[in-house]
Amino acid sequence: MKDWPLWEVFIRSKNGLHHKHAGSLHAADAQMAIENARDVYTRRNEGNSIWVVKSTDIVASDPEDGDMLFEAAKSKIYRHPTFYQLPDEVNNM
Amino acid sequence: MQDIDVKSLETAFQDRIDQEIKIEPRDWMPEDYRKNLIRQISQHAHSEVVGMLPEKNWLTRAPTLKRKMALLAKIQDEGGHGLYLYSAAETLGVSREEMVRDLLSGKAKYASIFNYPALNWADMGVIGWLVDGAAIVNQVALQRTSYGPYSRAMIRICKEESFHQRQGYDICLQLARGSDEQKRMLQDAINRWWWPVLMMFGPHDSASAHSAQSMKWKIKRVSNDGLRQKFVDQTVPQLEFLKMTAPDPQLKWNEERGHYDFGEIDWDEFWNVVKGVGPCNKRRLAVRNKAHDDGAWVREAANAYAQKNN
Numbered sequence: 035m036k037d038w039p040l041w042e043v044f045i046r047s048k049n050g051l052h053h054k055h056a057g058s059l060h061a062a063d064a065q066m067a068i069e070n071a072r073d074v075y076t077r078r079n080e081g082n083s084i085w086v087v088k089s090t091d092i093v094a095s096d097p098e099d100g101d102m103l104f105e106a107a108k109s110k111i112y113r114h115p116t117f118y119q120l121p122d123e124v125n126n127m
Numbered sequence: 128m129q130d131i132d133v134k135s136l137e138t139a140f141q142d143r144i145d146q147e148i149k150i151e152p153r154d155w156m157p158e159d160y161r162k163n164l165i166r167q168i169s170q171h172a173h174s175e176v177v178g179m180l181p182e183k184n185w186l187t188r189a190p191t192l193k194r195k196m197a198l199l200a201k202i203q204d205e206g207g208h209g210l211y212l213y214s215a216a217e218t219l220g221v222s223r224e225e226m227v228r229d230l231l232s233g234k235a236k237y238a239s240i241f242n243y244p245a246l247n248w249a250d251m252g253v254i255g256w257l258v259d260g261a262a263i264v265n266q267v268a269l270q271r272t273s274y275g276p277y278s279r280a281m282i283r284i285c286k287e288e289s290f291h292q293r294q295g296y297d298i299c300l301q302l303a304r305g306s307d308e309q310k311r312m313l314q315d316a317i318n319r320w321w322w323p324v325l326m327m328f329g330p331h332d333s334a335s336a337h338s339a340q341s342m343k344w345k346i347k348r349v350s351n352d353g354l355r356q357k358f359v360d361q362t363v364p365q366l367e368f369l370k371m372t373a374p375d376p377q378l379k380w381n382e383e384r385g386h387y388d389f390g391e392i393d394w395d396e397f398w399n400v401v402k403g404v405g406p407c408n409k410r411r412l413a414v415r416n417k418a419h420d421d422g423a424w425v426r427e428a429a430n431a432y433a434q435k436n437n
Contacts, residue, residue, distance in 0.1 A: 036224065037222055037223045037224045038426075038429075038430075040217070057211060057214055057279075057280075057283075058214045058217075059210060059214065060223060062426075062429040062430055062432065062433035063429075063432070063433040063436060066429060066433075073203075073207070074207050074210050074211075077200075077203070077204065077207060077287075078287070094153065096153070097151070097153050097154050097155075098155075
């Protein structure tokens, strides 16, 4: 018997927060994926909203490209407030 | 790939491990790291699944509705824990189908403890207290394992497991405060489970096939003997509180070491159960296979329904 498709599960723990990746599971269709996610990932009030998406629909960056993708941000220290030294009198800006 | 490239990849990999940087699914990893993890995580998942079987027999015979609901919730958690772990293993490239097939055919191993019978209600208390207690000691250490998905599964599992152990001890407490017959029942269950529980931590470090490499790769964080000692140290006061004893005349506090000393495990029994000739090996697999076969029509119906709606 072939595996059912794999789904990634995202849970929002309460209103005001992002949905966050909780894990994955197998299900025959989207509705079953939601129902299984309820049983597998929210047995203790972990959430009030569930997203499921087929794992094959997720496009991910390649870990080997990590340096190339993120180097630009690492070198821009002037984007952080701590880069700017202000006099003590106004330093709580 | 050139040998020299693999060498430098391996060095970079070990560097990341040494710096406590977690390895994630699509990162480069040595083939043996992958294989070792697939073996360990899938065995762990199978153990959760087979672990439901000794307890499910007692669901219909739980003494009260409260006990029945708690046991049902614990068993449901174990099913869930199996699922977290299967998912973690799948990120390494093994399929769920393959893992399930290996469990059902008897090719894959699972924790030997579940090949011992649960003979009466006191066993539900002692399994929760000692078996889950030993599992927790092991799993707490594994929260820091080097593979990200495994570590995350362990953190989740540990959060949920402490209820398992407490509900088990709660059953033991009630028996320990009960009639002479109930006390005898509890002592009998402790006597039967004590040694198999100590065996859960595996062979001595010196005799453990995968230990050294697993420690270097931080798949395992604490050695078998280290975990076993930790478990004994934390369990003896709980045992004494119940006014019960362990079936080990050598169990004694060692002031110098700051640990309890305990007797030697019967390693012949250990290896026999691992090799499949324990008291319940055949029965557990037969029950698991039957459940899988009996559920076939549900899986087929779900497939047919999904196809119709596509």
